[in-house]
Amino acid sequence: MTKEIFDDIFGKGNSNWQKVSFLRRCFFNDNGITVNWRANTPLIKLWKQAKDLDEFKVLLKKDKDAQKLQFTHEWLKTADKDYDQYLASIIKETATMQYDVWSDAGSVKVGNAQFSFLISHNNGDGHAIAAVFKNEKDFISSPMKFITSVEGTFNIYDYDCGQNVIVTLNGRYDVYVYCGITCFVKK
Incomplete structure (x- = not known):
């Protein structure tokens, strides 16, 4: 997916800017204002690899590095109806x-x-x-x-x-x- 799609979902135009702003900071691990799309972070790699939000959720859940990141859990808690089962499966594994x-x-x-x-x-x-x-x-x-x-x-x-x-x-x-x-x- 592109950075434009990211900005549509996690940008200032979102009606829930306070929550979105927090997720944006978690995604980039910074103040959320300075966006470095060239950074080689696990989340940016997965975002660019995914064709849509549903695939991004699947990639987040499968990636061992992404499983440890705050963004993954904060976003999936609200964006994924199966989050509780996902968390239980991680705990069972670890x-x-x-x-x-x-x-x-x-x-x-x-x-x-x-x-x-x-x-x-x-x-x-x-x-x-x-x-x-x-x-x-x-x-x-x-x-x-x-x-x-x-x-x-x-x-x-x-x-x-x-x-x-x-x-x-x-x-x-x-x-x-x-x-x-x-x-x-x-x-």
């Missing part, structure tokens, strides 16, 4: 461990013999995913919302109202959530 958890309180239960608490996963009751990342470099934080950190020896439970431990972790973990996915990232 997490050290992944568990199916169930909830009646819309949360993942964390604790040990002395304490427990619930971390809302923002997806209501039913099935959710708890993923553990032992290597921080494997985790893509841009689509996720940071919630808290947990330090010490603690369990993750398979049910937010139950007592069945699915994994015990030790150390400091940052906790992120997005739409039914709770990620524990070792620090």
Whole structure:
């Protein structure tokens, strides 16, 4: 696609300029005003390769470098109806461990013999995913919302109202959530 098409979609004429301006800055990794189409970035390569927006979405999803970029997630969250499944597939591929958890309180239960608490996963009751990342470099934080950190020896439970431990972790973990996915990232 051409830079003119890019300007039509992500230019000042767009009625949602505030959001578009942010995406434009993410795309070029700069102030969004200075546009360098000769830069050899993964996003510019994919944009030029794609024949239309649908193909650009497909290329973004397949490209390992693009998967790590904030633009990819910020744009696909609004432009792709299947974004939640896409993010879940990336987490499944990159997490050290992944568990199916169930909830009646819309949360993942964390604790040990002395304490427990619930971390809302923002997806209501039913099935959710708890993923553990032992290597921080494997985790893509841009689509996720940071919630808290947990330090010490603690369990993750398979049910937010139950007592069945699915994994015990030790150390400091940052906790992120997005739409039914709770990620524990070792620090």
